[in-house]
Amino acid sequence: MSTAAPLDVAVVKRDFPVLGRSVHGRPLVYLDSAATSQKPASVLDAMDAYYRETNANVHRGVYEMAADATERFEAGRTAVARLVGAPREGTIFTKNATEAINLVAWAWGARNLSSGDEIVVTQMEHHSNIVPWQLVAEMTGARVRFAPVTPDGELDMDGLRALIGSATRMVAVVHVSNVLGTINPVPEVARMAREVGALCLADGSQSVPHMPVDFDELDVDFLAFTGHKMLGPTGIGVLVGRPAILDEMEPFLGGGEMISDVREDGSTWNDLPWKFEAGTPPIAEAVGLGAAVEYLEGFGMDAVRAHEREMARTLLDGLAEVPGLVVHGPTDPDRRGAAVSFSLPDVHPHDLAQHLDQDGVAVRAGHHCAKPLMRVLKVPATSRASAYLYNDARDVEVLVAALGRARSYFAT
Amino acid sequence: MSTAAPLDVAVVKRDFPVLGRSVHGRPLVYLDSAATSQKPASVLDAMDAYYRETNANVHRGVYEMAADATERFEAGRTAVARLVGAPREGTIFTKNATEAINLVAWAWGARNLSSGDEIVVTQMEHHSNIVPWQLVAEMTGARVRFAPVTPDGELDMDGLRALIGSATRMVAVVHVSNVLGTINPVPEVARMAREVGALCLADGSQSVPHMPVDFDELDVDFLAFTGHKMLGPTGIGVLVGRPAILDEMEPFLGGGEMISDVREDGSTWNDLPWKFEAGTPPIAEAVGLGAAVEYLEGFGMDAVRAHEREMARTLLDGLAEVPGLVVHGPTDPDRRGAAVSFSLPDVHPHDLAQHLDQDGVAVRAGHHCAKPLMRVLKVPATSRASAYLYNDARDVEVLVAALGRARSYFAT
Amino acid sequence: MGGLDDLYQEIILDHYRNQRNTGRLDDATVAVDQNNPLCGDEIHLELHIDDGRLTEVAHSGEGCSISQSSASMMSEALAGKTEDEALDLVEHFRLVMHGEQDADEDRLGDAIALEGVAKYPVRIKCALLSWMAAKDAILTHRSGDQTGG
Amino acid sequence: MGGLDDLYQEIILDHYRNQRNTGRLDDATVAVDQNNPLCGDEIHLELHIDDGRLTEVAHSGEGCSISQSSASMMSEALAGKTEDEALDLVEHFRLVMHGEQDADEDRLGDAIALEGVAKYPVRIKCALLSWMAAKDAILTHRSGDQTGG
Ligand SMILES: Cc1ncc(COP(=O)(O)O)c(C=O)c1O
Numbered sequence A, B: 001m002s003t004a005a006p007l008d009v010a011v012v013k014r015d016f017p018v019l020g021r022s023v024h025g026r027p028l029v030y031l032d033s034a035a036t037s038q039k040p041a042s043v044l045d046a047m048d049a050y051y052r053e054t055n056a057n058v059h060r061g062v063y064e065m066a067a068d069a070t071e072r073f074e075a076g077r078t079a080v081a082r083l084v085g086a087p088r089e090g091t092i093f094t095k096n097a098t099e100a101i102n103l104v105a106w107a108w109g110a111r112n113l114s115s116g117d118e119i120v121v122t123q124m125e126h127h128s129n130i131v132p133w134q135l136v137a138e139m140t141g142a143r144v145r146f147a148p149v150t151p152d153g154e155l156d157m158d159g160l161r162a163l164i165g166s167a168t169r170m171v172a173v174v175h176v177s178n179v180l181g182t183i184n185p186v187p188e189v190a191r192m193a194r195e196v197g198a199l200c201l202a203d204g205s206q207s208v209p210h211m212p213v214d215f216d217e218l219d220v221d222f223l224a225f226t227g228h229k230m231l232g233p234t235g236i237g238v239l240v241g242r243p244a245i246l247d248e249m250e251p252f253l254g255g256g257e258m259i260s261d262v263r264e265d266g267s268t269w270n271d272l273p274w275k276f277e278a279g280t281p282p283i284a285e286a287v288g289l290g291a292a293v294e295y296l297e298g299f300g301m302d303a304v305r306a307h308e309r310e311m312a313r314t315l316l317d318g319l320a321e322v323p324g325l326v327v328h329g330p331t332d333p334d335r336r337g338a339a340v341s342f343s344l345p346d347v348h349p350h351d352l353a354q355h356l357d358q359d360g361v362a363v364r365a366g367h368h369c370a371k372p373l374m375r376v377l378k379v380p381a382t383s384r385a386s387a388y389l390y391n392d393a394r395d396v397e398v399l400v401a402a403l404g405r406a407r408s409y410f411a412t
Numbered sequence C, D: 001m002g003g004l005d006d007l008y009q010e011i012i013l014d015h016y017r018n019q020r021n022t023g024r025l026d027d028a029t030v031a032v033d034q035n036n037p038l039c040g041d042e043i044h045l046e047l048h049i050d051d052g053r054l055t056e057v058a059h060s061g062e063g064c065s066i067s068q069s070s071a072s073m074m075s076e077a078l079a080g081k082t083e084d085e086a087l088d089l090v091e092h093f094r095l096v097m098h099g100e101q102d103a104d105e106d107r108l109g110d111a112i113a114l115e116g117v118a119k120y121p122v123r124i125k126c127a128l129l130s131w132m133a134a135k136d137a138i139l140t141h142r143s144g145d146q147t148g149g
């Protein structure tokens, strides 16, 4: 399968204008792609060209510019659907992954859940795959249950199995953890959900950007992800859903675009996917996301994944050189992505991130929107270095050297 | 008040790259700004610079790029709040005006409405200010009532007064109609709502871009508008709300950014405005919208309004030359914006829009997301020409000439 | 429609102004309604099907010159055809509209005049509306046969 | 913290490693908890207020070197001050952090070492956390007086 050519990172770096900048006089080493990715010039140019050449509102315009705008917008959808092997009509644009999950929580959950029903999530979820369910549970009387995480940062499959039962209506699980890097066995989780008649949602925010993801292979009912983490712009996310289920659902947001007819005494809905896209959609953002998908496809997701497996290994090896440093999450690069969280005794993550910034290195410090997981790990916060296709071993070297300096500063 | 210098449209046009293009060999005459506005180069450059210089996720990053990104993002909020005289903490970024209204419908309406309660809207609302209320009404047992429109396209204030009573909980009204151009007396409507203890929401999608709008003067509880119609990018909208009311409301979308703490047994919320901004916000879009506000402020909204009053007059005068053409909406430029809908006997709006496109003129044909109003006007669709600060009398001349050609083509 | 060949424009305008086969049938075998939600064009279509053959076609509705003339042309093109022939012809017209097949004037009749619409993506739906309604009517009729017998 | 003046760094690290006035009071007049939701820094602050004067200040919590050292410095700076003096000093420190006032070493004591934090917008909240907690505690105490008497 992985016959793809390896990435030439030196060439890749040149496609990303921001990577040429310096920070505090040092060349930028960007290791925070799990928070948001940088954008290749092709993505920025596609959006700029859209605005400069043919900006118009989509779908309703007869004139040529509007037709052209609609075509570019819908081509973005086609590209995204193709990337994850999803049907176009099941590929819905939202503003981010968070809205995508809320869409399911509200449009499906608020109308289908009731007292006694259970929603199963995991302890390694991002807040965006916890809070929507808590809000809906509170409104409907349903209950949110948390599947445990093993001490080495994997999903505890036995613990999960024990939670899933006849009361379960939804199992919502992160595909790749943004803190631990863990790759979860989503198809197995989906099977467990299906066996009890529950639906399954995968949060693909950290998987779709970084590895081949196929909606059918995942075998879930819903897949959420976000544009800005996959080389695309802010302001756009994606919900992929099984059309048969989406068809049965009432709409979420109401307004323009999503209607078939509006009368004073009630309204009827547009076809999929537009039924779930109320108001003017993120047009330029869809154009940009389409360009991001094309950029990724130029390498192939197999090659991206192969590179990131190597980056995970390089990061783990490099971090192992720092005395006392503890990595949270799997240590086998085959079982994880290239987002690596760690703790350094005596150095608070915020102090560390600021020290590294002085050396031009951008890493994230904090709870990474995963407070329940922080409690499981028994840390108030972690530091996280996360790589993407534009990072190389040299970046890791700079990181490790800077870590050493920070350590000796605080350890003295 | 209007001591502002008049706009020099020839200069303004040069700020908008797309206006230099041609369509079917003719110079573009863009008269569809009520659907979406074009963008000045300064807006495109601000977004591009954000991505090329300092793109990072906001609020949670310690490193310099993240701090810079956060600053540019929040500066966008400050600019928007300043433009409409709103408190910063009451200025919430959404994905468009539609989401802004849905936010109120769901976060306030779904939790506060019940059987017997009434929501009053008008017959001239955009679908985005109808369907959210219908959806919430259907879930809560509340009822949506439609205030009538007079034959000359104004809000029937007596009819509205007759509808507002002790059962009324919300009055949601468009400030300027996207079809008729009518400027509604929002402060008076807000007073009527307050007298019965109801809240008032104004849809400012067609007013904020085009005239001075002051949140306090409008005297409403909520004001919704959208970035892409005010020279800003797609993918961003704004809800302004009274902080005291927003404070009392539960959140709408759940996820990252909007929390204070997340525990397995429940969560607590962040301060305003972030409590209502779940997930990664439209960062580059806020930067772009901030630049759009600065561009508008460069002229002053008084000057923009003065220009558009003249454009409304020029459009009305020009259209009056076309035999048989019927304008829908007020004919007094002081009482209306520069979006003018009309019908031409024997020429279907779609045919007309396509004919005009052949002459380089972009106008919109259809129901303009206002099907209830189409029924009141007893037309299946209308044609609409809408001007902005970059249009001039010459654009109207081209339109009128093209209308004449279309008319003779279909009339023969 | 501006930009189309002159001769074709004349045929389209003729069908638009003098629509053939409008109204309702006394004894429709099947009737369907379709509309284009984005532009509001509407069609009501009735077929009389006798022994697998479309003996009568009648349409009414409102819309632009393209959707109205197309309905008129469709009614002429399909009348007298067997169900299968009609479905084939609808598919041919659909492919022509999407630029995936060359137009066959012998089969399309006056509808050949709509060939140029393929260049205008937003108008394709207008042209297709009545033809898709015809397909829908035939399939509805068939499924009715099946469930009925 | 990298980028800060060396002398100041030493003072900060000293307060970070050897925090003054930590723990709890036996007879706190008022106690408050505050946290910084975005980075998770937490402080628990207790004051003993006697006749309008902060006779004892004790803090505990967790966080980065800035928030922890700042709490330690705050406890030294405010101990012994009257409520009004303490509120004034908190306001002075806040303005220094926002770059709106020059730091007054006589009043701030070791907290002068945090002056440079004003250059790091994201760390200002860390530095301010304990001082805002002190303000909150004093105001809580006052409103308690009012409601109580
Ligand atoms: C009056 C009015 N309200 C609401 C909207 C919806 O704006 P958006 O599509 O950006 O949500 C529009 C524009 O389409 C409008 O004209």
Ligand SMILES: Cc1ncc(COP(=O)(O)O)c(C=O)c1O
Pocket: A034, A035, A096, A097, A098, A099, A126, A128, A129, A174, A176, A177, A178, A203, A205, A206, A226, A227, A228, A237, A369, B256, B278, B279, B280, B281
């Ligand atoms: C695993 C995971 N889920 C969801 C999200 C939310 O994405 P967004 O903020 O774009 O909605 C993120 C990123 O912050 C994430 O890492």
